[in-house]
Amino acid sequence: MSLTTLQDAKPTVQLVETESAPGGHQLVNPYRTNKVDKMDLVTMAEEIQKADSFVHANVSNKLQVIAEQVRFLQEQARKVLQEAKDNADLHHVACNMVKKPGSLYHLYQRPSGQRYFSMLSPKEWGASCPHEYLGTYRLEADRSWTPADKLEEKAIDQQMINKILTCSNTLSITMDEKQ
Amino acid sequence: MFSKGLEYIPNVLADINLADFGRKEIIMAEKEMPGLMSLRKKYGETKPLKGARVAGCLHMTIQTAVLIETLIELGAEVQWSSCNIFSTQDHAAAAIAKAGIPVYAWKGETDEEYIWCIEQTIIFPDNKPLNMILDDGGDLTNLVHEKYTHLLPGIKGISEETTTGVHNLFKMMREGKLKVPSFNVNDSVTKSKFDNLYGCRESLTDGIKRATDIMLAGKTCVVAGYGDVGKGSAQSLRAFGARVLITEIDPINALQAACEGYQVTTMEDAIKQGASIFVTTTGCRDIITGDHFNTMRDDSIVCNIGHFDIEIDVKWLDENCVEKVNIKPQVDRYLLKSGNHVILLAEGRLVNLGCAMGHPSFVMSNSFTNQVLAQIELWTKPGQYAIGVHFLPKKLDEEVASLHLEHLGVKLTKLTAVQSEYLGLPADGPYKPEHYRY
Numbered sequence: 359m360s361l362t363t364l365q366d367a368k369p370t371v372q373l374v375e376t377e378s379a380p381g382g383h384q385l386v387n388p389y390r391t392n393k394v395d396k397m398d399l400v401t402m403a404e405e406i407q408k409a410d411s412f413v414h415a416n417v418s419n420k421l422q423v424i425a426e427q428v429r430f431l432q433e434q435a436r437k438v439l440q441e442a443k444d445n446a447d448l449h450h451v452a453c454n455m456v457k458k459p460g461s462l463y464h465l466y467q468r469p470s471g472q473r474y475f476s477m478l479s480p481k482e483w484g485a486s487c488p489h490e491y492l493g494t495y496r497l498e499a500d501r502s503w504t505p506a507d508k509l510e511e512k513a514i515d516q517q518m519i520n521k522i523l524t525c526s527n528t529l530s531i532t533m534d535e536k537q
Numbered sequence: 538m539f540s541k542g543l544e545y546i547p548n549v550l551a552d553i554n555l556a557d558f559g560r561k562e563i564i565m566a567e568k569e570m571p572g573l574m575s576l577r578k579k580y581g582e583t584k585p586l587k588g589a590r591v592a593g594c595l596h597m598t599i600q601t602a603v604l605i606e607t608l609i610e611l612g613a614e615v616q617w618s619s620c621n622i623f624s625t626q627d628h629a630a631a632a633i634a635k636a637g638i639p640v641y642a643w644k645g646e647t648d649e650e651y652i653w654c655i656e657q658t659i660i661f662p663d664n665k666p667l668n669m670i671l672d673d674g675g676d677l678t679n680l681v682h683e684k685y686t687h688l689l690p691g692i693k694g695i696s697e698e699t700t701t702g703v704h705n706l707f708k709m710m711r712e713g714k715l716k717v718p719s720f721n722v723n724d725s726v727t728k729s730k731f732d733n734l735y736g737c738r739e740s741l742t743d744g745i746k747r748a749t750d751i752m753l754a755g756k757t758c759v760v761a762g763y764g765d766v767g768k769g770s771a772q773s774l775r776a777f778g779a780r781v782l783i784t785e786i787d788p789i790n791a792l793q794a795a796c797e798g799y800q801v802t803t804m805e806d807a808i809k810q811g812a813s814i815f816v817t818t819t820g821c822r823d824i825i826t827g828d829h830f831n832t833m834r835d836d837s838i839v840c841n842i843g844h845f846d847i848e849i850d851v852k853w854l855d856e857n858c859v860e861k862v863n864i865k866p867q868v869d870r871y872l873l874k875s876g877n878h879v880i881l882l883a884e885g886r887l888v889n890l891g892c893a894m895g896h897p898s899f900v901m902s903n904s905f906t907n908q909v910l911a912q913i914e915l916w917t918k919p920g921q922y923a924i925g926v927h928f929l930p931k932k933l934d935e936e937v938a939s940l941h942l943e944h945l946g947v948k949l950t951k952l953t954a955v956q957s958e959y960l961g962l963p964a965d966g967p968y969k970p971e972h973y974r975y
Contacts, residue, residue, distance in 0.1 A: 454622065455645030456866065458552050477549055477643055478650060486656075488649040 371402045441502070448495060448503045451475055459499045462506070465492040545662055548634040549654070551627040551643040559632030562599045563606075569898035570600065571944040572906030572937055573607045580913070584612030589916045592658040592667035593617045594677035595698055596624040596890060597642035600901035602633050607909055609638065613669070613916075616658035620673040622646040623867070623883065624890040655680055659688070666691055669916060670717070671908060673698035674844060675705035682714060694915025694922070695719040696908050700729075700764075700820055701844035706926045718922040720911035722904065725929050726975050727937040732904045733765035736896030738773045740889035741816065741842050748868045748882045748892040749838055753814070754778030759807040762819035763790040763799075766842055770816050771799060779814070782807045784824075808832050816888075817841045817848035827853040835877040836870075840888035851885040867891045899941070906937045931967035 378388040452474040463475040466489040494506035597619040619642035641654035709715040785791035858871040883891025957964040
């Protein structure tokens with residue numbers, strides 16, 4: 359039975375099958391013996407319905423957490439793929455020099471539409487800046503690109519990572535942080 | 538007065554961390570540049586270039602670093618850019634920057650960045666303009682004459698390194714546009730007969746081999762032009778065992794080539810003969826064109842060691858190829874519609890700079906000693922040289938050569954008084970008339 363049918367269907371009370379001669383002893387009047395009070399049946403049905411909704415609520419709660427995790431993982435996967443795409447895109451932008459990790463490069467677009475990396479920032483170009491400026495990026499040691507506006511964020515992340523790397527175990531930093 | 542209204546930028550280069558490596562190579566180069574080092578010894582005390590603000594535009598290499606530091610040792614202030622977008626050795630630029638000398642150069646500039654770099658060298662700190670030009674190819678000279686005309690009266694002189702730049706100076710002179718006394722360093726005997734000839738003789742094949750690892754022996758090669766560069770290129774290819782064909786427009790040079798045993802023919806015929814390596818050295822344009830590419834053998838190697846990238850029609854290749862595959866920096870393999878390939882080195886720019894390390898230090902010491910002597914002449918003798926294009930006096934040319942002899946263990950014979958009288962020559966030169974061709 360699926361979860362939704364469990365919730366929606368009118369619960370029918372299922373009683374244990376009757377036996378007119380239990381253990382070989384013939385009952386005198388099985389009908390009488392097995393007669394059920396209507397109200398009892400209603401109570402039992404209500405119980406079942408209540409139980410069903412509890413089960414459903416419980417499952418929903420648990421699945422909710424998983425659904426959130428799935429959404430988060432999906433989002434992360436999407437971000438990773440997007441970053442990979444952006445990085446690859448920047449690596450294939452026209453460039454005359456051999457790029458060195460740790461350096462800032464400035465992206466421009468020529469009137470032809472060609473994008474290229476320049477060593478010069480718009481400030482260095484000054485008024486003679488020949489082409490449209492699209493942004494500044496730093497090439498990282500892992501050959502990924504960090505946009506200029508994310509440099510600070512990246513530095514903070516790196517500080518935290520360095521802290522983890524320099525601690526003998528991660529437990530001690532969590533304890534340090536609590537103090 | 539500075540039209541861009543920019544802040545002064547002390548330097549722009551690829552990677553300052555390369556400075557230590559650059560310095561080590563500069564120290565090695567100094568030993569191979571005896572001409573420059575002896576000028577430092579001779580003029581280090583008197584500082585004849587004191588007050589000179591030299592804007593230099595010349596390949597920013599290790600050898601140029603020794604030139605720059607010689608100028609500084611002689612009292613000049615110096616700012617530098619490279620005269621080719623691919624020729625900068627980043628470690629040389631880094632060492633110069635670390636020594637506190639303004640330098641604007643990196644390997645792989647765009648054309649716009651190239652001009653920007655040159656412009657940065659025009660104004661020195663404290664908004665003082667240049668008063669001397671040291672140029673290679675004429676781009677700095679032209680820029681100042683076109684855009685910074687108000688600075689021209691303050692400029693005492695130009696020394697020009699290469700053929701293309703000298704042609705430009707003569708053209709400006711003819712058109713009445715040249716406003717500064719200029720020295721043609723290129724045609725000092727100790728420049729063109731050494732740099733162009735012996736320099737290219739070593740660096741052309743170095744470039745081809747670094748780029749392609751091709752075996753030259755047995756190949757048919759074409760050298761377009763049989764000037765000094767062509768002579769060196771042809772000799773070098775032949776020394777590897779290649780069969781060398783020459784193309785020429787000048788009957789004298791053509792006859793010279795023929796007398797050296799080279800077959801002189803046209804580019805079309807050379808292609809028909811199955812040439813597979815093509816070297817342009819002409820300083821002219823359209824030497825190798827689309828029609829040539831279309832009829833070449835598969836995987837022919839094409840490169841230029843003249844001045845500009847218009848000797849080879851790279852534009853045609855880019856526009857008409859089916860596919861351009863970059864093998865490694867400075868080496869591109871084009872697939873043509875015919876199914877054949879063409880391997881182009883250094884994008885048609887100077888192959889010995891793009892694919893190798895340029896000229897060896899020793900030969901550059903000859904050229905650069907001429908440059909320094911030209912700068913001293915122009916700076917210390919204002920008014921002596923009229924606006925126009927001058928050669929260095931023969932005596933100085935001879936001095937450049939003599940400064941390089943000891944390093945090679947050369948023992949020079951002295952004229953006796955009797956011999957001197959017999960020839961009618963001073964015992965310590967100059968020994969040859971101006972028109973002597975060596």
